[in-house]
Amino acid sequence: MDAEGFRKYGRQMVDYIADYLENIRERDVVHRVSPGYMRPLLPDEAPEKAESFDEVMKDIEKIIMPGTTHWHSPHFHGYFAAGNSFPSILGDMLSDAIGCIGFSWATSPACTELEVITTDWLGKMMNLPEEFLHSSEGKGGGVIQSTASETVLLCLLAARTRTVAKYKEADPSTDEMQIISKLVGYCSDQANSSVERSGLLGAVRMVKLLSDENFSLRGETLRKAVEADKAKGLIPFFLCASLGTTGSCAFDNLEELGPICAAEDMWLHIDAAYAGSAFVCPEFRHYMKGIQYAETFSFNPHKWMLINFDCSVMWIKNSSYLVDAFNVDPIYLRHSCEGKLPDYRHWQIPLGRRFRSLKLWFMLRSYGISGVQEYIRRHCRLAKEFEKMILDDGRFEVVTQVVMGLVCFRLKCSNKVTERLLGEILADGRIYLIPAFVRNIYFLRFAICAERTTSDDVKFSFQVIKSCTDRLLQKVSLKNGYKHVPVINIDAPQHLETEESKYSSDSSTPDVDQ
Template identity: 75%
Template sequence: MDVNEFRKYGREMVDYIADYIENIRERTVVHGVQPGYMKELLPDEAPQKGENFSDIMKDIEKIIMPGITHWHSPNFHGYFAAGNSFPSILGDMLSDAIGCIGFSWATSPACTELEVITTDWLGRMIGLPKEFLHSDHGPGGGVIQSTASETVFLCMLAARNKIVNQIKAKNPHMDEMEIIAKLVGYTSDQANSSVPRSGMLGAVRMVKLQTDNTFSLNGVTLREAIEEDKKNGFIPFFLCASLGTTGTCAFDDLETLGPICKEHGIWLHVDAAYAGSAFVCPEFRKYMKGIEYAETLSTNPHKWMLIAFDCSVMWIKNSSYLVDAFNVDPIYLRHENEGRVPDYRHWQIPLGRRFRSLKLWFTLRAYGVEGIQQYIRRHCELAKEFERLILDDGRFEVVAETVMGLVCFKLKGDTILSEKLLEEIMATGKIYIIPAIVRDLYFLRLAICAERTTSEDIRRSFEVIKRATDRVMSMHFVIEGKHKPTIDIDISPLRLHGSCDEDEETSGTNGNHIGDVSPLR
């Protein structure tokens, strides 16, 4: 492809993308294919000679689109929002064209410096303390990672390195593996599955602690666990708290957890993958009270801030802990300005990195703080609208407080009714929602996901659910002869203080039941 063909087909592709997004509401949100469908449409081997790109363009609708679930459709309500916008797409286009690998400042200064500036912008937007920012010339600052899952692992490794070095300094005779064998980290029974997985990958014991009736972890439970583990010879070193859990969008109590972490020298990492974007709105910042106790915080603009995947931002108060843990500095990576600016290869697990701050810069400038606030508030209003429709119907109950853009609900009565309801909804192909299980309580989740979702879309989605409910209840009458009585569900906390090998109510799967509902981490 020469430059003239690139101009031609580039324009065609932009037109195709614009039409796709503009008319996405008209597409059936759920794919209708079976495993292996594409093998029948493509040859077994790559073509020996290059093909005309116009033929490739024709095959997008024929081969690719039949196997797509349309995440940016207003009829998609599964998982959490998957960010996207035209400015973000343009940012990725330019990043791909420049193609720099920004592992150090010297390789392309703009790649590093724009990331420093935009992560500071974003940190101020969500109200972070100045210790988390680059701009005060302290050891803190922000960095763009690929996912929140990677960030949890990164922070856990940095915390492990820090505590091992501290203990070895006092006890030079102790072997590193002997110390690691005694380490214990904590998270809640509602945390994303990436947290216990990070413990598994990092060879440390990760303990899930019970949450209260609002699915929130508090300091009383943490203190009890620490005291018990210390008594048994373990070394508490890490806590991953959640602001906006994957199952129900619950918020751990940082105001009580933070002082305990400070008292015991425990690294507090705050996972705000979804809800962190909402802190751009001052009315939601009450949920981040106590953030000053955190060592690290991460949020995913690629979820709820209109940025295309991947763009997960992490802030740290003292970047030297990352550098100490990951610094391998051969001569061919060094440059004369080392120490004056961040070399982000020391702040992450991979060496290479893309120019991801371009799409963040484009989007924040195109929408402005007010535009982002308006978008998030609108999603929250639509969630409340759906909640009112559900409650006014009378056949449903809401199983967790609707705080942001997520509604958790179930049919009153036996679990089988909600399971059948999901089957009926998905069989229509008109909307996409998923289930979750929290402490044996099965429910359905409806998340407001697409930028262009309207009140009319929400009412239309509710009508799909309502008609599916009519069919389920009709079948129930036929089978049972009458409605079964509503069952009172006991959602009192379970004792889950144990190893990460215990049953994972919020992070495993059980047939069609999805517990961990945040794949874009």
């Protein structure tokens, strides 16, 4: 394809993308294909001779779209939002065209410098402590990673290196592996599975601590765990606190956890993958109280801030901890301007990196701070609208406080009936939800995800849930020979039903890649 062909088909593709997103309500939100559906539709080998791109365009609807789950549909309410906007898409297009591999300032100064500036913009939008900014006089700053999962691993490895160095300095004869064998990190039992996985990859113990009745990790729980582990000769070194958990959007208590981490010289990392976007709105920043104790903080603009995947931003107070952990500096990567601006290859696991700050820059300039704030607030208003519909119906209960764009709800019945309701909803196919299971409570998660979601879309989704509930409860009533399904108080002891032991709090909430 030459430049003229690119202009022709580029215009066609832009039109196709615009039409796809503008008319996405007309598509079934979830695919209806079976595993292996694509194999009969494609030849066994790549074509020997070039094909017309007209034929490729035709096959998008024939082959690709039937197997696509439409995350940007206003009827998609699973997981959390997958960010998207036209300015962000355009930023990725330009990034792909430039195609630089920005592992150092010298390889593409614009790639590095725009990332420094835009991560500072974001940090100031959320009122992060100055130590997290490149513009401060310290060693802090922001960096764009691929996912929050990668960020947790990065921070754990940096914390491990820092702790090992501290103990080696105190006693140079101490064996490094012996120190690592004693390290123990902590997280809430509500933390994303990526935290436990980071412990496995970093070869350190990762202990899940019991959260309170609001699914929040509290200081006293951490204190007791630290004291018990120190008594066993272990070395507490890392805590990953969650602001907006995957299952229920719960918030760990940073004001209580932070001072303990400071007193014990533990690295505090804050994972705010979803909820962090809301901190651009001042009314949500009280959830950040205690952030001054953190060494690192991250959230995903590619979730709830109109940026398409991937774009996870991490801030660190002292970047030298990352450089010390990952610095391998062969001569062919060096350049004459080292030290004047970050060489981001030292701030991440991969060497190469994309020009991801372009899409962030395009979006922030196109929406402005006020536009992003209104987007977040609108989603929160829609969640409250849905909560009211659920409560007004009378057959449902809301499991956790609705503070952002997620509503966790269940039927006032046994876990099994709520699970069957999800089956009815998925079989119906008009909307998409996922479940969670916390403290022996099986519930459904209704997340406001798409940029284009309106009040009418939320009403439509509730009507689908209502009609599916009508059908299900009719079946249950007929089967059991009574007119009404018995209500079970979720606070009562009988709620802990032994036949539901098949559920696991580690697996019932599918994790989207952070």
